[in-house]
Amino acid sequence: MPFLKxxxxxxxxxxxxxxxxxxxxxxxAEELDKPEDLVMxxxxxxxxxxxxxxxxxxxxxxxxxxxxxxxxxxxxxxxxCNLVEEHLGIPPSRVYVKFITVPKGMxxxxxxxx
Numbered sequence: 001m002p003f004l005k006x007x008x009x010x011x012x013x014x015x016x017x018x019x020x021x022x023x024x025x026x027x028x029a030e031e032l033d034k035p036e037d038l039v040m041x042x043x044x045x046x047x048x049x050x051x052x053x054x055x056x057x058x059x060x061x062x063x064x065x066x067x068x069x070x071x072x073x074x075x076x077x078x079x080x081c082n083l084v085e086e087h088l089g090i091p092p093s094r095v096y097v098k099f100i101t102v103p104k105g106m107x108x109x110x111x112x113x114x
Contacts, residue, residue, distance in 0.1 A: 001107055001114060002028050002065040004080075005042045009049040010057050010088055017043055020087050027083055031076050032065060057090045061097045066114055068101035 004024055012020070021041050029036035051058040061080050076099070081092035104114045 001038050001109065002032055002034055002063065002068075003040045003042070004028050004064075005044070005062045006059060006084070007044045007047045007049065007061075008057070008059040008084075008088060008090065009047055009055060010045055010090070012043075012045040012088075016087070017045065020083075023087060024080075024083060027079055028063070031072065031079055032068075034065075051094060051096075056094065057088065058094045059084045059088065059090050059096075061095065062100065063097065064100040064102055066102050066104050066107050068099055073099045 006020065006024065021043055024041045024043075025036055025039050028034070028041070029039045049055070049058050049060070061084070063076065063080070077097045080097050081095050084090050084095050085092060107114050
């Protein structure tokens with residue numbers, strides 16, 4: 001049930017999009033000890049964005065999960081920033097990561113909730 005959304009102002013080729021999506025999916029599954037079949041990742045390239053008054057390459061990531069443990073957010077932030085830097089060339093100083101924990105009854109799947 002983890003959902004990661006990645007927004008960036010960079011245009012990406014379809015090949016780069018697939019690579020980032022696959023890599024991010026595996027990373028989230030491993031870091032949260034969840035089966036990858038429950039991980040969803042969305043990528044929004046070429047999004048008009050400005051950070052610190054500059055339109056230099058930038059990314060905003062939002063990770064939502066049921067019961068996301070605070071003790072894992074520092075490691076997740078590091079891992080996600082590394083992913084963005086490695087695959088998109090955006091330095092961690094130009095990346096924000098927002099973590100959201102969701103109660104079980106507030107996440108639906110297959111016509112029910114967790």
